[in-house]
Amino acid sequence: MGRVIVVGAGVVGLTCAVRLLEAGHRVDVVARDLPLETTSAVAAALVHPYRAGPADLVERWTAASEAAFAELVAGSGDHGVRLLSGTDLERGEIVAPVVDMSRYLPWLVARVEHLGGTLTRLNLPALPDHGDLVVNCSGLGARLLGADRTVLPVAGQVVVVEQVGLERFWLDARPGGPSPTYVVPRESEIVVGGTDDDGEWSRTPSPEVAADILRRASALVPDLATARVLRHKVGLRPGRPTVRLERVGRVVHCYGHGGAGVTLSWGCADDVVALA
Numbered sequence: 662m663g664r665v666i667v668v669g670a671g672v673v674g675l676t677c678a679v680r681l682l683e684a685g686h687r688v689d690v691v692a693r694d695l696p697l698e699t700t701s702a703v704a705a706a707l708v709h710p711y712r713a714g715p716a717d718l719v720e721r722w723t724a725a726s727e728a729a730f731a732e733l734v735a736g737s738g739d740h741g742v743r744l745l746s747g748t749d750l751e752r753g754e755i756v757a758p759v760v761d762m763s764r765y766l767p768w769l770v771a772r773v774e775h776l777g778g779t780l781t782r783l784n785l786p787a788l789p790d791h792g793d794l795v796v797n798c799s800g801l802g803a804r805l806l807g808a809d810r811t812v813l814p815v816a817g818q819v820v821v822v823e824q825v826g827l828e829r830f831w832l833d834a835r836p837g838g839p840s841p842t843y844v845v846p847r848e849s850e851i852v853v854g855g856t857d858d859d860g861e862w863s864r865t866p867s868p869e870v871a872a873d874i875l876r877r878a879s880a881l882v883p884d885l886a887t888a889r890v891l892r893h894k895v896g897l898r899p900g901r902p903t904v905r906l907e908r909v910g911r912v913v914h915c916y917g918h919g920g921a922g923v924t925l926s927w928g929c930a931d932d933v934v935a936l937a
């Protein structure tokens with residue numbers, strides 16, 4: 662098997678790197694932002710398809726990821742993935758994997774390195790023109806690296822608050838409603854969202870928006886109204902009408918996962934390996 666350069670160290674790039682290494686490739690990951698600095702680190706992260714297409718592939722990729730996350734939950738390791746029950750105001754009571762990205766991204770990096778891969782900080786002006794194969798997982802960066810103007814930011818703000826004893830998630834992303842509202846507990850804190858602002862490039866949290874997020878979330882979970890706020894974050898989702906997953910010459914493109922990069926990660930990585 663030849664050498665593969667994976668561009669991007671968000672959840673998509675790292676998951677592709679793991680699957681490519683498992684398939685026997687030599688893999689080097691390069692990225693401008695290291696994992697905990699990426700959009701992926703801001704994700705809530707509930708395994709649930711949101712703002713991604715096309716519908717048929719999203720359904721298949723989500724199912725593959727759910728199976729992969731269930732396997733992680735059944736095993737051991739400090740991956741930060743749990744299966745939680747929750748209320749989706751559109752679908753009713755559901756059980757879904759919930760991922761603590763502050764633990765999961767370092768776990769993915771450790772997995773890459775354990776399998777013999779490397780991770781290097783590198784800001785690329787263009788995709789590398791050497792190496793057997795390049796996998797382009799640059800998220801929003803694909804606007805430049807994929808020369809793809811259909812990639813646009815969908816900004817999302819969250820408020821992270823202290824744990825108040827919550828062990829289930831809440832989600833209100835009903836079509837036609839205002840911004841999505843979600844409350845996703847981790848072991849030691851709770852991620853409360855959110856917003857989805859198309860075309861917005863700013864990553865500066867707005868105090869007014871934070872107050873509105875907490876107001877909406879407190880209507881679902883009243884204890885949040887008095888919870889101590891730990892931090893505010895904004896992430897820029899890599900929006901695109903549909904995920905681009907295709908091979909063009911020696912480049913496999915895998916970007917444009919919108920609000921579902923965690924949800925689609927393992928399913929897309931399997932397809933990337935098939936194209937490699």
Ligand SMILES: Cc1cc2nc3c(=O)[nH]c(=O)nc-3n(C[C@H](O)[C@H](O)[C@H](O)COP(=O)(O)OP(=O)(O)OC[C@H]3O[C@@H](n4cnc5c(N)ncnc54)[C@H](O)[C@@H]3O)c2cc1C
Pocket residue numbers: 668669670671672673674691692693694695696699700701702703704705706707708709783784785786787798799800801802803805806816817818819854855895896897898899916917918919920921922923924925
């Ligand atoms: C508030 C919020 C909540 C979310 N909640 C969820 C959720 O509950 N469930 C879910 O599935 N998804 C969720 N998402 C969406 C999810 O975070 C994204 O879909 C996912 O992070 C995209 O991953 P990625 O690896 O493609 O991109 P990113 O995480 O953005 O990583 C891109 C990588 O490419 C690198 N790169 C870009 N340009 C260059 C360059 N020129 N040179 C070198 N490297 C480059 C970057 O440095 C980075 O390492 C949420 C997002 C936000 C903002």
